[in-house]
Structure formats: C-alpha cells, structure tokens
Amino acid sequence: MRPARTLLTYILLLTIPALPLAGYAQPVAEQSAPLLAQPGILITLVLILIPLLAAFIFMIWQVRRTLLRLQWQKQPTTQADQLEYLEGEAINAARLQRKPTLVYQLSGRELAGANTPDDSRGIIQQASNEHVIPFVAEKKKAQSRPAVDPKLTRLILWYLGSATCWLVIGTTVGEYLGIKFVSPDADTVPWLSFGRLRPVHTNAVFWGWSTLAMLGLGYYVVPKVSNTAIASIRQGWQTLILVNAAVALGSLCLMNGINNAGGEYREYVWPVMALFGLGLIITLINFLRTVARRTTTEIYISNWYILSAIIFVLVITVIAYWPTWQNGLGETIVQGYYMHQGVGMWFMLFNLGLVYYFLPQQLNKPIYSYSLGILAFWAQILFYTLIGTHHFVFSSIPWWLQTVAIVGSMGMLIPVIAGTTNFFMTLKGGWNKIASSYTLPFYVTGIIFYFTGSLQGTAEAFRFTNLLWHFTDFTVAHSHLTMYGIIAFLLWASIYALVPRLTGHEPPQWLVGAHFWLAFLGMMFYTIPLMIGGTLRGLMWMEGKPFIESVVLMAPYWLWRAIGGSLMWLSHLLFAYNFYRMVVGVRAAHPAATPVREALA
Amino acid sequence: MNLFRNNTYLYTTAFLFFVGLSLVVVILPALYNQKNNAPLPGTEPLREDALAGKHVFIANGCVACHSQQVRNVAMDNVWGPRPNVAADYAHNTRMHWWMNTATLMGTERTGPDLTNIGTRLPSVDWHLLHLYNPRAVVEESIMPAYPWMFKVTTHVEEGDKVVNVPTEFLRGQEGTVVATREALQLVAYLQSLQQAPLPDGTVTPAFLYKSQAPAATAQTTTTDAAPAEAxxxxxxxxxxxxxxxxxxxxxxxxxxxxxxxxxxxxxxxxxxxxxxxxxxxxxxxxxxxxxxxxxxxxxxxxxxxxxxxxxxxxxxxxxxxxxxxxxxxxxxxxxxxxxxxx
Structure with a gap:
C-alpha cells in the first residue's frame, strides 16, 4: 500500500514543473489550435522534460532522505538525552555511569595497534589525518594501467593537445559570433565579418577539435582492443600534420573570402579538404593493418564502429567534393546528405565506438549486450544514410526524396534506443560509482543527450515541425545539443579517462567539476532560450507578421545565447588548463607529515 | 559468425552497404535531377556584373543568414509570388574549378529570404546605403555593415556612384561616400534575383498549409489570390x-x-x-x-x-x-x- 501511495505522490509532484510550460503554451494554442496536437511538438516537449524530470525525482529523493534523517535524530538516543526522562536515584546512577564517557579520548592508534604502518601492496593512495572540511567531494583517482609505449603516448598527447587548441580557437570565434548578434557593429574588419567567421567556427570545432580528439583517442583504443601494438606510429604523425594543416589553411581561406559556395560544413574548398582526406586514408590503412594483426579472435565492437566511421567519412567526402560531377541542383541533394552523414556517420559513429571501450572500462565491468551494439551498428547505417534530405523539406528537390528522409528519421529510433539501452544497462548497478568519478558524469550527460538530442532530430524532420522550426535558431540549438551535448561531452569524458593513465598526472578535480558545470549550464542557457525564441519566431512567420518584428523578438534570446556561450567558452579555458596539468603535472608540494607517509618514506 | 572474426569481410560489407545506399539516395537522384532540368523560357544567365556580384555574395558568406528558396508552404508566400521549382535553379552551374555549384538555397533565415529581392526592393540607393550600414535604413537590423566596400573621398570623380549617408553613420569621417565596384556588383546581383513567371499553361504549384497562415496571403502584394472583399x-x-x-x-x-x-x-x-x-x-x-x-x-x-x-x-x-x-x-x-x- 505505502509504495503505491508514494509512487502516486511522486507522479503528482512530477506534473508541477510542467505547469508553467502549459501556462506558457496556452496563448500560443489559441492562435494556432492544432500546435499542441502536433506529434513533433509533443515529442520535443517530452524530450526536453526528460532531463528535468530526472533531476526532479533525484531532488525529491534527496529531500525525503534528509527529512527521514531529521526525524530519526529527534528521538532520544544519547545518554544525555535520556537524563531528561529519569527521576530520583536513577539520575545519579546514570550520571556516574556517564562520567567516564565524557573524559574518554581516542589514542589515535586503535586500528594500527603498536606496529608501525606498512603498505606492502601499495594500496593506500590518500593517506592523511588532517581534518579539513572539503569544499568539493573527493573523487577516485585514475587506476594505473599497463604501460603504454611512450612513443604512442607522445603521439596521442599531440593529437589531444592540438584538438584542445582548436577547441579554444574555434569557440573563441563562436563566442565572438554570438556577441555579434547583440552588437553587430563590433568591428568593420572584412576578415572578421559574420558570414566569413561563422564557417570558421563550425569547421574548426568539427574538423579541428572533434576530429583530432577522436583520432587521438582512436590511436589508443584500436590497438588496445586488438591486443597488439599500433601498426605504424609514423603514419599517425602524418595524419596529425595533414588534418591540422587542412583546418589551418581552411580557416585562413574562409576569412580571406575563399570558400566552396555555401553548404554547411562543406565550406572548405576541395584542395584543402583533399589534405584532410589524405590524412584519413593514411590512418585508415594504419588501423586496418592494426586490426589485421590483432591477437584476439573476434573484432571488438569498438573497432566495428571506429574503422567504419573512417571508411564512411572518406566515402562522403569523396561524394561531396569530387570536383567533376555535381554541376547544378544535384549540389543541394548532396549537401543534405553530406552535412548529415558528417554528423551521424563520422562524429556519432566514431564516438559510439569510443564509448563501447571507455564506459565499460570506467565502470570496470563488461558492456551489457554485444548483440545490441551490433544491431545499432547496422540500423544506424541503414537509416542514417537515408535522412540527409530532411534539411531541405518543402524545397525544390524531389518530394519522394524528402519523404524517404522523413521515414529514415523515424527509423533512427531503432539505433538510438538500442544504443541508449545498452549504455544504461551497462551503468545499471554502477550508479553509485558516478558520485566518486570525475569522468562518469561526462559520460552520463553525453548518453542522455544522445537519446534526447537524436530523437529531437527525428521530431524536427516531420513536415509540420519543419514549417515551424526550419530556418529559425531552433536548428542552431539542436546542433549544439548534439555536437556539444553528445560529442564534446563524450570526448571530454574519454580524455579525462585516458590522459592520467598515460602520463600519471591527475587534473585538479575541482577544476574538472567546474569545467563540467560551466559547460553543462552554459549549454542549457544557450539552447533553451534559442528553442523558445525559435518557436515564437516560427509562429510569427506563420502568422505573416513583418520580418523585422521577428528580429526584434529574438533580441533577448540572442542575449541569453551570448551569456550561455560565454559560460561554455570559460569551461573550455578550464579544460585547456586541466589538459595542461594532466600532461605536465605539477611539482609536488611538500605533503603533510602523517604516520602513514612517514612510514612509507 | 564470420563477420566477427574476419576483418576483410566485415569492413567490405559495411563499405558496400553504405556505398549502395548512398548510390540510391544521393548519387543517382542528384545525377537524374541535374540532367533533367532546364531554365525557364525567357530567363537568362547572370550578366557579367551580376555574376561578379554573386562572387562577392559567396565570399562574404551571406548564405549563412539569407536563404534563396520559396518553399511550397503559405508562410513563404511573402518571399515570392509562387513556390520555387527545380527549373529556377537551372542557371546555377559551377563557377570555378575549385568551387562547388552555388545554388545558395540556405538553411537559415536570420535575415530575409532573397529569392525575389530584385522585385521586392528595386532601389539601388537603398541597397548601397543598407550595405554601408544596415542600421541607417532599418534601425533594428543586426546585419553586419560592409563599409570596406565603399570609400570616403573629398574628390568625387566623373562616374562615381555617390551614396548619401546620414552623418551619424559616417563615424566622424569627413567627405563623400562612394561605392566601389564590388558594392555595385553585389547590388547588381541582388537586383538580378527575381522570380520569373512560369510559362503560360503551366500549373503553378500550390502553397500548402494555407489554413496555418491566413494572414500571409493578405499581406502579400504580389499574389493575385487576395479575395476581392478582403x-x-x-x-x-x-x-x-x-x-x-x-x-x-x-x-x-x-x-x-x-x-x-x-x-x-x-x-x-x-x-x-x-x-x-x-x-x-x-x-x-x-x-x-x-x-x-x-x-x-x-x-x-x-x-x-x-x-x-x-x-x-x-x-x-x-x-x-x-x-x-x-x-x-x-x-x-x-x-x-x-x-x-x-
């Protein structure tokens, strides 16, 4: 009876956060009655509510626990409390009995006994008898792993280091672009003009930050799960140089007004992208050779995802950039395909491969289901390949192609749900480890956004939601929820998981926490106002209001975006510092003398 | 299962599966669509100065904020009298060996759609002043200013196009603002953007979702669908x-x-x-x-x-x-x- 009632209470409480939303939605519904009956809108609202609901349940649970504890403390449990209930002689007897308890003190040697401390197995890591009140919770340190070839370590650190540089550069540009929405006359330098800088931002975080970080982590995972050494470290360096060169050259070209004539993420001209493609071919060959000489019988699922991702990104780059074939409207069909496969078949697929290795490793248990991972793999290829055209719904490209894209977007439910289930079932039983780990919160966030962000994409592909949200900042919010909420968070998780194991240096834990919260809150401040503003703007357009009114409407939402963007940017500076500390370490301060330390010294 | 153990099988299968699907949803439709497309009768490719202006448009990334597509939905009727059809884009071909075809359809409408801007805003002077500083003509605009496409001079020469800029937007500079060739080419391109009428006898594609946007049709001046009693x-x-x-x-x-x-x-x-x-x-x-x-x-x-x-x-x-x-x-x-x- 009691659990049922509690459950009911929770369900009722859960409706509270939905109330302001419902209130907000009312006037909107009056103007366009079927809005809240649109499946796309409903799905999106539910998806936005999922993280909020999860947080709310957690909060209620914590409050309930605290209340119970307080109640328990009220009962007379100590001897001093019991004195109040005694009378006559009994009081004196109790006082006499209590006297020795008041003067008793621990000697400090109860556990160790008379022996000097000794840690012959090297288990004790944080010996301290200082009683300081910690401002942040202490997290577990990285477990040491079997030694990695120092040459490979150096290569990986260079990959991750240049990725970090591109993250800082790319998001500094992004931050400046966000400011330009609020202050359009900030400068009058041609190279810094909005239209030229926007692709610099997107391409630098795509091909500079995400790609280089993924490849760097791949150089660890691919040989590790093959239980062999990487085929060629030298080829790793060649790819690193080529990809870095492509991003640097591409950015300069864009600022100088040399671009590929529109089409998102396809702004670098093909001679620049050829460097990128060449770099990936080299690494693909390197990885294929590594897998071929593996000492395991099976090919671990991570290598399915990682190597296929490299094959697919090469295919889409060739299709999109081959200079002798598209000449006309075909360009737009290819563009929809290219920009979405870039996201789904490269960034997402590669990162899933990384998660299939790092998540079980961080939890110290195997992945829940190998078969689900394989189902998700084939389903992702089948459905994701079809959905590119949903960026051009209602445009002049064939109607049947648009319908195929919308159906494919629905099919994405299968790989996304399979993947999310797999990860959450792996986490099951390990939830208590999240509190004591500084990498798992990044993974959990990334996985939650993998679910909500991907399904939001499905909802956005419907014809009605296209009417409402296409061309607005809603899509900008969506791309940040996914490329940032999923990809960047998963990459940070893996970098924090790997680098201390390579170098033996830990990042300052409170700065990792600060990085996490600034990035997370920044992303919320960035995306939620843009989604609200984008929806209102879409409604305004549907009502046929003058365009400039919708620009005025967006002003406060653009301001919030700039604020959220600033928090995100700040978190990247912290991440860069953390990375520096993980690579270089810090000269050890004199540790406080403790009995254990003295004995160990 | 073999796929688990044989790397050649696994990666070849994945590659062929992906390429096969790509062939069906991208390569063949793209080839078919551009082969079976022709410009509307009566339309001409861009003139030389407009073509040069298109380069300026591309180089400055204008497509980041401005779309060029009137979708077949009623809310887009404000941007053009009829939905775009594939033939409208038939004049767009590769302009350079290093550059892709620029259909410039766009995916963002931070600023207005430009499909029919040549008809909607025909004034050259307006465009020049707007490019020099958009806020001079539209106070709330957040479009970037392009002052480097103009020069401020005290000696106006024969044939110079003078732009009358209100003094508060001159930022303290003395002299007369003159448009460079770049600015004039860009405006020529914008003026060339006009929706051509469909040939007689062609059924104009309908705008969908009309009930969603009752005001949109009444607003437009170019549509001939406005009911007489409105x-x-x-x-x-x-x-x-x-x-x-x-x-x-x-x-x-x-x-x-x-x-x-x-x-x-x-x-x-x-x-x-x-x-x-x-x-x-x-x-x-x-x-x-x-x-x-x-x-x-x-x-x-x-x-x-x-x-x-x-x-x-x-x-x-x-x-x-x-x-x-x-x-x-x-x-x-x-x-x-x-x-x-x-």
Whole structure:
C-alpha cells in the first residue's frame, strides 16, 4: 500500500514543473489550435522534460532522505538525552555511569595497534589525518594501467593537445559570433565579418577539435582492443600534420573570402579538404593493418564502429567534393546528405565506438549486450544514410526524396534506443560509482543527450515541425545539443579517462567539476532560450507578421545565447588548463607529515 | 559468425552497404535531377556584373543568414509570388574549378529570404546605403555593415556612384561616400534575383498549409489570390513596399530618401503626381536617391495603391482628404493613355 501511495505522490509532484510550460503554451494554442496536437511538438516537449524530470525525482529523493534523517535524530538516543526522562536515584546512577564517557579520548592508534604502518601492496593512495572540511567531494583517482609505449603516448598527447587548441580557437570565434548578434557593429574588419567567421567556427570545432580528439583517442583504443601494438606510429604523425594543416589553411581561406559556395560544413574548398582526406586514408590503412594483426579472435565492437566511421567519412567526402560531377541542383541533394552523414556517420559513429571501450572500462565491468551494439551498428547505417534530405523539406528537390528522409528519421529510433539501452544497462548497478568519478558524469550527460538530442532530430524532420522550426535558431540549438551535448561531452569524458593513465598526472578535480558545470549550464542557457525564441519566431512567420518584428523578438534570446556561450567558452579555458596539468603535472608540494607517509618514506 | 572474426569481410560489407545506399539516395537522384532540368523560357544567365556580384555574395558568406528558396508552404508566400521549382535553379552551374555549384538555397533565415529581392526592393540607393550600414535604413537590423566596400573621398570623380549617408553613420569621417565596384556588383546581383513567371499553361504549384497562415496571403502584394472583399490594409502594404526607404515614421532619411510627412506632393488635393511617381518612379532631386517604379515592378493593384496613398495622406500629421478607388483607377487610365500617346 505505502509504495503505491508514494509512487502516486511522486507522479503528482512530477506534473508541477510542467505547469508553467502549459501556462506558457496556452496563448500560443489559441492562435494556432492544432500546435499542441502536433506529434513533433509533443515529442520535443517530452524530450526536453526528460532531463528535468530526472533531476526532479533525484531532488525529491534527496529531500525525503534528509527529512527521514531529521526525524530519526529527534528521538532520544544519547545518554544525555535520556537524563531528561529519569527521576530520583536513577539520575545519579546514570550520571556516574556517564562520567567516564565524557573524559574518554581516542589514542589515535586503535586500528594500527603498536606496529608501525606498512603498505606492502601499495594500496593506500590518500593517506592523511588532517581534518579539513572539503569544499568539493573527493573523487577516485585514475587506476594505473599497463604501460603504454611512450612513443604512442607522445603521439596521442599531440593529437589531444592540438584538438584542445582548436577547441579554444574555434569557440573563441563562436563566442565572438554570438556577441555579434547583440552588437553587430563590433568591428568593420572584412576578415572578421559574420558570414566569413561563422564557417570558421563550425569547421574548426568539427574538423579541428572533434576530429583530432577522436583520432587521438582512436590511436589508443584500436590497438588496445586488438591486443597488439599500433601498426605504424609514423603514419599517425602524418595524419596529425595533414588534418591540422587542412583546418589551418581552411580557416585562413574562409576569412580571406575563399570558400566552396555555401553548404554547411562543406565550406572548405576541395584542395584543402583533399589534405584532410589524405590524412584519413593514411590512418585508415594504419588501423586496418592494426586490426589485421590483432591477437584476439573476434573484432571488438569498438573497432566495428571506429574503422567504419573512417571508411564512411572518406566515402562522403569523396561524394561531396569530387570536383567533376555535381554541376547544378544535384549540389543541394548532396549537401543534405553530406552535412548529415558528417554528423551521424563520422562524429556519432566514431564516438559510439569510443564509448563501447571507455564506459565499460570506467565502470570496470563488461558492456551489457554485444548483440545490441551490433544491431545499432547496422540500423544506424541503414537509416542514417537515408535522412540527409530532411534539411531541405518543402524545397525544390524531389518530394519522394524528402519523404524517404522523413521515414529514415523515424527509423533512427531503432539505433538510438538500442544504443541508449545498452549504455544504461551497462551503468545499471554502477550508479553509485558516478558520485566518486570525475569522468562518469561526462559520460552520463553525453548518453542522455544522445537519446534526447537524436530523437529531437527525428521530431524536427516531420513536415509540420519543419514549417515551424526550419530556418529559425531552433536548428542552431539542436546542433549544439548534439555536437556539444553528445560529442564534446563524450570526448571530454574519454580524455579525462585516458590522459592520467598515460602520463600519471591527475587534473585538479575541482577544476574538472567546474569545467563540467560551466559547460553543462552554459549549454542549457544557450539552447533553451534559442528553442523558445525559435518557436515564437516560427509562429510569427506563420502568422505573416513583418520580418523585422521577428528580429526584434529574438533580441533577448540572442542575449541569453551570448551569456550561455560565454559560460561554455570559460569551461573550455578550464579544460585547456586541466589538459595542461594532466600532461605536465605539477611539482609536488611538500605533503603533510602523517604516520602513514612517514612510514612509507 | 564470420563477420566477427574476419576483418576483410566485415569492413567490405559495411563499405558496400553504405556505398549502395548512398548510390540510391544521393548519387543517382542528384545525377537524374541535374540532367533533367532546364531554365525557364525567357530567363537568362547572370550578366557579367551580376555574376561578379554573386562572387562577392559567396565570399562574404551571406548564405549563412539569407536563404534563396520559396518553399511550397503559405508562410513563404511573402518571399515570392509562387513556390520555387527545380527549373529556377537551372542557371546555377559551377563557377570555378575549385568551387562547388552555388545554388545558395540556405538553411537559415536570420535575415530575409532573397529569392525575389530584385522585385521586392528595386532601389539601388537603398541597397548601397543598407550595405554601408544596415542600421541607417532599418534601425533594428543586426546585419553586419560592409563599409570596406565603399570609400570616403573629398574628390568625387566623373562616374562615381555617390551614396548619401546620414552623418551619424559616417563615424566622424569627413567627405563623400562612394561605392566601389564590388558594392555595385553585389547590388547588381541582388537586383538580378527575381522570380520569373512560369510559362503560360503551366500549373503553378500550390502553397500548402494555407489554413496555418491566413494572414500571409493578405499581406502579400504580389499574389493575385487576395479575395476581392478582403480589407486592404494600407499600413501593411506601405510596410511591404515603401517603408524600407521612407521609414515607418514617414520621415525618410536625411540626405538619402525624402520625407512623406508634410510633403506637398503627398498632400496635394489632386493625387495625380503622387500616383505617377508610385507607378513610374522619380529621379529629379539630386540630394536624394532615385525612386524606383515600385508600383509597376510589384504589380500593385488600384485598390492597393489607393490604400497606400490614403495611409500616407492621413498619417504622421498629414491631413489630406482620402481618395476613392474609382478616382485612382481614372487617374491610372489617364496616365496610361498619356504614356501611350505622348
């Protein structure tokens, strides 16, 4: 009876956060009655509510626990409390009995006994008898792993280091672009003009930050799960140089007004992208050779995802950039395909491969289901390949192609749900480890956004939601929820998981926490106002209001975006510092003398 | 299972599966669509200066904020009289060996759609001032300014295109603002962006989701679908056709566009000159930009012209008598006959 009632209470409480939303939605519904009956809108609202609901349940649970504890403390449990209930002689007897308890003190040697401390197995890591009140919770340190070839370590650190540089550069540009929405006359330098800088931002975080970080982590995972050494470290360096060169050259070209004539993420001209493609071919060959000489019988699922991702990104780059074939409207069909496969078949697929290795490793248990991972793999290829055209719904490209894209977007439910289930079932039983780990919160966030962000994409592909949200900042919010909420968070998780194991240096834990919260809150401040503003703007357009009114409407939402963007940017500076500390370490301060330390010294 | 253990099988299968799907959803449709496409009769490829202007448009990444597609949904009717069809893009081909085809359809509408901008905003002077600083003509605009496409000089030479910039936007510079060739080419490109009519006998594709946007059709001046009994809103038609230059306040812009507030022509008891200027344009005053033949370009109907001039004659403190549609029709007929038999 009691659990049922509690459950009911929770369900009722859960409706509270939905109330302001419902209130907000009312006037909107009056103007366009079927809005809240649109499946796309409903799905999106539910998806936005999922993280909020999860947080709310957690909060209620914590409050309930605290209340119970307080109640328990009220009962007379100590001897001093019991004195109040005694009378006559009994009081004196109790006082006499209590006297020795008041003067008793621990000697400090109860556990160790008379022996000097000794840690012959090297288990004790944080010996301290200082009683300081910690401002942040202490997290577990990285477990040491079997030694990695120092040459490979150096290569990986260079990959991750240049990725970090591109993250800082790319998001500094992004931050400046966000400011330009609020202050359009900030400068009058041609190279810094909005239209030229926007692709610099997107391409630098795509091909500079995400790609280089993924490849760097791949150089660890691919040989590790093959239980062999990487085929060629030298080829790793060649790819690193080529990809870095492509991003640097591409950015300069864009600022100088040399671009590929529109089409998102396809702004670098093909001679620049050829460097990128060449770099990936080299690494693909390197990885294929590594897998071929593996000492395991099976090919671990991570290598399915990682190597296929490299094959697919090469295919889409060739299709999109081959200079002798598209000449006309075909360009737009290819563009929809290219920009979405870039996201789904490269960034997402590669990162899933990384998660299939790092998540079980961080939890110290195997992945829940190998078969689900394989189902998700084939389903992702089948459905994701079809959905590119949903960026051009209602445009002049064939109607049947648009319908195929919308159906494919629905099919994405299968790989996304399979993947999310797999990860959450792996986490099951390990939830208590999240509190004591500084990498798992990044993974959990990334996985939650993998679910909500991907399904939001499905909802956005419907014809009605296209009417409402296409061309607005809603899509900008969506791309940040996914490329940032999923990809960047998963990459940070893996970098924090790997680098201390390579170098033996830990990042300052409170700065990792600060990085996490600034990035997370920044992303919320960035995306939620843009989604609200984008929806209102879409409604305004549907009502046929003058365009400039919708620009005025967006002003406060653009301001919030700039604020959220600033928090995100700040978190990247912290991440860069953390990375520096993980690579270089810090000269050890004199540790406080403790009995254990003295004995160990 | 073999796939688990044989790397050659696994990666070849994945590769072929992906390439096969790509062939069906991308390569073949793309090839088919561009092979089976031809420009509309009566349309021509871009002239030399407009083509150069398209380069400027591309180099500065204008497509980041401006789309060029009127979708077949009613809310897009404000951007063009009919939905775009594939043939509208048939003139777009590769411009360089290092550059992709620029259809410039776009995926963001942070700024207005440009499919029909050549018709919607035909004034060269407006575009030049707007490029020099968008906030000079549209106060709330957040579009970047492009002052580097202009030069400020004290010696205006023969053939220079002077842009009348209000002093507060000169940022303390002394002299006259002159458009560079780049700016003029860009404006030429913008002016070339016009939706061509479909050939006679072709069924115009319908706008979908009409019930979703009842106001959209009433707003547009270019559509011929407006029902006869609909109330013609003078303020809205003024906003769509005149406001860009003459401003919502009717004050125009000092040194760029003349005020309508307190104007003798606007308030003249006989609206003949006013209607003539709306239909034929006007370029008699040195100190202001040229007025395009907005009424003719945008196919304004007598009812709409009546609504505009009545709005102008009774707003901002103007107090001339309102004119009737019949009166306007008579004057238009008279002007027509004058033009045909000078």
């Amino acid at each position: 109330v013609v809103d003078g303020a809205a038609i003024y906003a769509a056709n005149c406001q860009a230059c003459h401003q919502a306040t009717g004050t125009g812009l000092k040194g760029a566009f003349p005020p309508l507030k307190g104007s003798a022509i606007v308030q003249n008891d006989n609206p003949e000159v006013l209607i003539d200027i709306i239909l034929q344009g006007y370029n008699a005053r040195e100190e202001y930009g040229e007025m395009p033949a907005i009424g003719t370009i945008n196919h304004l109907k007598p009812e709409e012209i009546t609504a505009i001039i009545n709005h102008e004659r009774t707003s901002w403190g103007n107090s001339a008598r309102e004119v009737s549609v019949a009166e306007v029709k008579d004057i238009i007929a008279m002007l027509e006959s004058k033009k045909n038999n000078p």
